Amino acid sequence: MSGMTHLKALEAESIFILREVVATCEKPVLLYSIGKDSAVLLHLALKAFAPGKLPFPLLHVDTGWKFREMIAFRDETARRFGLDLIVHTNEDGVRAGVNPITSGSSVHTDVMKTQGLKQALDKYGFDAAFGGARRDEEKSRAKERIISLRSPDHRWDPKAQRPEPWRAFNTRKRKGESLRVFPLSNWTEADVWDYIALDDIPVVPLYFAKMRPVVDRNGAIIMRDDERLPLHAGEQPQNKMVRFRTLGCYPLTGAVESEAETLPQIIAEMRASRSSERQGRMIDHDSASSMELKKQEGYF
């Protein structure tokens, strides 16, 4: 690796991981969640298998509450690259009326994301799922292997992880077991943005500051993306110059006030920031080890 820059070394490692899994698993899938990490992951996958097409489909687990701009970007991306995109929604959850506003973030996330994901993986029989999670995002992620074995019911056992020496990945599994694979494990948020700038990778416009209609919810700036977000009596959404550092279900994703309208401005703002990107995500704050619990239950 001598002589390679940090970003190029990360890129080479991610491509290696993508290829290794495709070469050794029967039915991989890329979990595409539309955000910046998914954008980088998709970009790396396209590089890894060029000049061929992607040898696996994309799966988006749609909770029905994503920002409209995310869905538009998703469909446009699939069209542009001719991707095989599977969209799955947990219809049981929809029928039960689960939503992020009245059900609360943890029920909504569990039913619409975790259960939805497990349904889709089982339905199509995928034996390996690539995700764009990074170890620097959260303290239990920092503990996870690049290739993480899941039981037939998709559970992660953090106390019994396989050793993962060098890059000699052990992708073997028994029937029913599957792998969650994190090619961006060793990337940081800064690396992701630097790489997006380096390769000019398209990302959802929500990352750039713009006047958007927002309301205050317990100190968080929430964008009213559609009529489903109820207003308090007499409340009017304010138009504010905001952007998002991470993207998810709009009622659960806090915006930041910002003037950063370009990539260099976003990068400068991120470097000056003293808060982590996950601060804007409501779903991580439920309890001290909530991410670990969610992951044990099958959340990617």
Place this chain on the structure above:
Amino acid sequence: MGAPLKKIDEHAATFVRLADQPSKAQLKLRQPPHAQAIPAASARSLLRFITCGSVDDGKSTLLGRILYETGAVFDDQLAALDRDSARFGTTGDDLDFALLVDGLAAEREQGITIDVAFRYFSTENRAFIAADTPGHEQYTRNMATGASTADVAIILIDARKGVLPQTRRHSYIVSMLGVRRVIVAVNKIDLVGYDESVFRAIETEYRALAAMLDFIEIHVIPVSARFGDNIVAPSARTPWRQGPALLELLETIDGAPHGAAQFRFPVQWVNRPNLDFRGFSGAIAGGSIAVGDRILALPRGRTSRIARIIGPDGDIGQAAAGQSVTLTLTDEIDISRGDVIVKADDSVAPARTATVRMLAMTETPVTPGRNYLVKIGSALTTARVTALHHQIDVHDYQPKPAQALAMNAIGLATLRFETDVVIEPYAQCQSLGGLLLIDPHDNSCAALAVVEADGQAQAAPSPARGHALLSWLGVSALQDDAAVARAAIAPWLAGAGLTGLIAFVASGRPLVATAAALVDAGVRPSLTRLVRSYRPRAVGASEDGLAGDGGGI
């Protein structure tokens, strides 16, 4: 001065720093998490290091402290640390930095590290991937996971306890996995009153043990992970110590990985999107390649020429170690995943057996006669353990007879592969010399193994062995710089030659044992030959094909 870092609600607003003199370096470092990365984001180098050592020596605290000092901890994470410290902390009213890295619920509850944590930070010149590893013997495999990719190891020692069995075990594993540069952090120096004599005694003891290993650079530094001494700036409380603080060492230490000098390309995946394209994808494990080069595909031995090299950004004229590329050839030859492409004039030959040093990683012991799936580069084959030559006693690094390798034991064995394989000594090529043994019954990772150097290939003692010889002869090498030791040993070797060794070896049993240990540390084959006739035949089974390469060591 000397006050522990108070809880964040008291001090966070101003980021009052606890270390003695907030130097320029410190002020520069204590910036927002991404701030240092700007100017040369694409030009910074990458250093991977681990923290290791015995339980409670302060590994997690040290890494947490480094993350904090380099500004890699955001305010909301610091606020969470404050809450966690109150709930799980082991440091009274102070922040417990270990909780920044002990991220699993079970770890926080028990105040221990169970699995390796990977954390990231950067300074102006370097990006770091740090792995905090567990100290308990039962989690040795997780420690090895972290150590396998490290360029540098920080080995912690509790100043009150000195060198412990786990210090020895971890040092051995780190050396076995190819780490050549270590920083020994004599931690909790606050608890021994910043006493130089305590530090010096530990340094002497550590250097003596390290002399039996393959390190080429050893820095020993007194620190307090809890109070910040010698972490980002030299501490006024250790005026007796000259030299850089830990972070400066990390920024400047040479991290050059050992890749093979010869071109090695394990084929990972055959890219065949249509009839007109047939490419071989993989990561270059060593050396470099250019369009037009003549190549040989092993183990089948077909030759061709490189037509195209396709990198992540398209066609390139040449490529080198570390890059992930796709190669196309001028001829249609049969190559599949697991094959290794080398240059046509290369003299590498496929093998059927290998002598390996292995670390057992599962409850089911590794025993002679057992079959395993073995991953070598991208190849997966089956191998039988045909002989277990000895186990290493981690207390004194001496070989001792063994019938089986229980979990976490280290030993020397011979593997016989079912197919021809392309392997290299680990010291020359990590990809083709680092083997993963998989239990075919449950797919667990049964052992990791490193291919021993081929007897013939080894020349004069390396600098590391220079250390070994010095210490063996009672010369203590306390210098921080390996070059000094090298300079000291070179004329001795040149002048006196190896004859002096024979005399020592012949003169008494303890020395014979030490000599055997030396051989074990790799002084082969010349010493092997010299020593063989004097060596007590301590250990069992050796096999043909093992050649002179220390079969009975």
